[in-house]
Amino acid sequence: MALRVGIVGSGFGGTVHAPAFALHPQFELVAIASPNRAPALAAARGIPHAFASVEQMLEGLGDRLDVVSVSSPPFDHHHSVMAALAAGKHVLCEKPLARTLREAEEMTAAAARAGVAAAVSFEFRYVSAVQALRELVENGHLAGLREIETVRFGTDLRAATRRPQSTWWFERTRGGGVAQAFMPHYIDLATYVTGATTQATAGFLRTAIPTRTDPSGATYPSTVADGAFALLDLGDGLCGRVTIDSTLSLDQCTVAVHADGRTAVASGKTLQEMSLYVVDGDESTEYELAPHKHAQHASAHPSVPAFLSLLDDFATLVETKGGPAPTFADGLAAQRVLAAIGYD
Numbered sequence: 001m002a003l004r005v006g007i008v009g010s011g012f013g014g015t016v017h018a019p020a021f022a023l024h025p026q027f028e029l030v031a032i033a034s035p036n037r038a039p040a041l042a043a044a045r046g047i048p049h050a051f052a053s054v055e056q057m058l059e060g061l062g063d064r065l066d067v068v069s070v071s072s073p074p075f076d077h078h079h080s081v082m083a084a085l086a087a088g089k090h091v092l093c094e095k096p097l098a099r100t101l102r103e104a105e106e107m108t109a110a111a112a113r114a115g116v117a118a119a120v121s122f123e124f125r126y127v128s129a130v131q132a133l134r135e136l137v138e139n140g141h142l143a144g145l146r147e148i149e150t151v152r153f154g155t156d157l158r159a160a161t162r163r164p165q166s167t168w169w170f171e172r173t174r175g176g177g178v179a180q181a182f183m184p185h186y187i188d189l190a191t192y193v194t195g196a197t198t199q200a201t202a203g204f205l206r207t208a209i210p211t212r213t214d215p216s217g218a219t220y221p222s223t224v225a226d227g228a229f230a231l232l233d234l235g236d237g238l239c240g241r242v243t244i245d246s247t248l249s250l251d252q253c254t255v256a257v258h259a260d261g262r263t264a265v266a267s268g269k270t271l272q273e274m275s276l277y278v279v280d281g282d283e284s285t286e287y288e289l290a291p292h293k294h295a296q297h298a299s300a301h302p303s304v305p306a307f308l309s310l311l312d313d314f315a316t317l318v319e320t321k322g323g324p325a326p327t328f329a330d331g332l333a334a335q336r337v338l339a340a341i342g343y344d
Contacts, residue, residue: 003090003318005067006031006049006057008080012094013071014041019300020307021069022046026315030065033057034072054080058087067318070094071121073168074175078103081118085110090117090318095184097331099175100344104335108328117318119310120331122188126309128289129266129274133193133257136264136278144260147239148194150186151254154178157226157246162215170212170222172343177224179205179343182244184334185271187230188326189255190242191333196234198333203230203341208247230341242337272302 005021005028007013013032021029022045031049032038033056042050051057054068068084070077070093078098084091091111097120098104111118124130136142155161157178168174191198205225212222226247232240253274256265261280264287268274276287294305313325338344 002026002028003066003315004028004030004061004064005069006033006061006065007069007071008033008054008057008076009070009072009094010034010037010041011071011073013069014045016301016303016307017069017071018045018047019297020304020311023297023300023304024308024311024315027067027311031057031061054083058083058089066090067092074099074180075168077175078107081107082110085114085116085118088114088116092119092121092314093328093331094121095188095331095334096175096180096338097184097328097335099173099180101335101339104332108332111328117314117321117325118328119314119317119325120328121307121310122185122192122326122330123303123306123310124185124189124271125192125326126306127271127274128292129268129276130189130193130255130271132276132287132289133255133264133266134195137194137257141278142257142259142262142264145194145196145236145238145257146260147241147258148190148234149241149243149254149256149258150189151241151243151252152182152186152245153248153250153252154246155248155251157209158249159209159247162213162217164214165212165220170220170224172223172225177226178244178246179225179228179338179341183228183230183242183338183343184331186242186244187232187334187337188330190232190240191234192326193255193257194234194238194240196236196238196240198232198240198337199235200233201230201337201340203228203242205229205342225343228341228343230337232337270302272298272306
């Protein structure tokens, strides 16, 4: 029997969570909750039920709901996750797990008490280049690990870029900014690819442009970081460097693993578009990536193929309480790094 899913949030929840759950044979999308857009999105995507809040959804569906997928803004994650856990539902939560380390710790402890499956949407683990990098580490082709770099350069917050003022995205206290939007993914990639655990962290957040301009030319304040930088001690002589900077002249994502004898570099405009090269001395060879098993669904959204692979593992977590799905423990580990560099 398919697991019946209700989504909280109509942004990324509507563009990625909804089509992915609708496509996956082990799930049945039955509801969406959002203060304003739920009815329109439910009608557009053929979702049977629409609610204004997670509480209304939990009360309205009761035992007819198995999973709550939380894709609301970060300031709502703690509230919606705790409500779902109190109702005994399995939970998939978007990154960041929470606004603060304390919230993330509370959510992780509540999930353990509830005894349900609790996973975090670190879907970029499942892109082909990242899977290949992890395989190169696991099979010994990148023996003697020394450094891993996970980097996102972006143009989305350059001074010349005019962005509408959001109700939350440019407010630090509401979980806005690139540190919360991107940093958790790139922290997780550093530990996932290498199989390491963060032992210590140094770093900082930077706000280069504290005053933003909207499309009309009006200005407004931004209290969020437009750059985030972390140096991770991953143990056994391995260093991790995580960089997010959205104020630059190019869009470029890189995951590079440097080992004693070889280097492997995955790079592209986005994480979904990366090519992989293995550098051995003076020789550089492009690594042939296997087509993603859900590649045919990229037309729905570039993130849907990787998200479908995440749902494969989430279904296993629900069924067996095990498997490789990224769990709340992984989300908490990323939250600890964020707190260490000043986001708490």
